[in-house]
Amino acid sequence: MNRLLRSVLYMPAANVRAMDKARSLPVDAVVFDLEDAVAPAMKDSAREQLLTQLATGGYGRRQLVARCNALASPWGRADLQALARSPVNTLCLPKVEAVEQLQEFSALLQSLQRSDMALWPMIETPAGVANVEAIAGYGGVTALVMGTTDLAAQLRLPTDPLRRGLHYALGRCVLAARLAGVAALDGVYLDLEDEPGLRQVCEQGRALGFDGKTLIHPRQIAVANAVFGPDAAAMEHARRLLDCWETAAADGKGVAVLDGKLIETMHVDEARRVLAMAEQARPGG
């Protein structure tokens, strides 16, 4: 829950250049996509290319995630068999709509002796949203990933930079993630040229409670890291708050006040979380 996931970059497993580039990009997690970004004719070769890249290594402390194909598709089982032999430690599961799908993945992973793999179900259909609390609470799930492109299409939403038609689903998924103690990752922004639009939608996601943003291009990373990372002001406030709290405790006081505002234990917990995140964001941290 406390792992830093400001920026989570997808790349097609068929794109060797992108997989190579990812070794030098300041992202918190890399998602190698075997699903929608890979054409059916390329599925087998993309899987092989991914295994070669993973064996070469060099991804440092970035979290290594692979989005596999659904088990009901012709490629899902082969994806898992291949990934089980790789250093990928997280599986991103597309279009999850029910806990039974997660159980099927878990059983297969167990048979492949990879029960250690974390699961990131994608919520990108109306049924996924309707069942999100059970999905988020399933054992092994560590993050929910919004698939806002598929979800907007299935909801038949008009194009809207403010994503008004998605507010209910986004808010419900954040709530489910918090109830289950897992991370919540916002969906992708498709316009590669529109940095102000990306910033606006990142800030909206941050305001809704998301921990980070899924991305599709390196030029989107800096904005996501800035919006979802703890900034200098937040860190300074956290340090002052903890100082104030500890001084009050050392003086035997039951209450502490900072800048005229009462500090309570949840503020202390949040300050510690902010500083733990900042530590991870530090180069080499």
Ligand SMILES: CC(C)(COP(=O)(O)OP(=O)(O)OC[C@H]1O[C@@H](n2cnc3c(N)ncnc32)[C@H](O)[C@@H]1OP(=O)(O)O)[C@@H](O)C(=O)NCCC(=O)NCCSC(=O)C[C@H](O)C(=O)O
């Ligand atoms: C959109 C792209 C096809 C554009 O690629 P390209 O034309 O190569 O862009 P550039 O020439 O600007 O690239 C500059 C360099 O950056 C590297 N690059 C580009 N994209 C990535 C990436 N995603 N990860 C890592 N590196 C990347 C290029 O290789 C260039 O490198 P170099 O030449 O060495 O300098 C492409 O960006 C792309 O394919 N993006 C990812 C698309 C994807 O994965 N889509 C699936 C996930 S999103 C989704 O499925 C939505 C969800 O399910 C939902 O429902 O919402």
Ligand SMILES: [Mg+2]
């Ligand atoms: Mg999708």
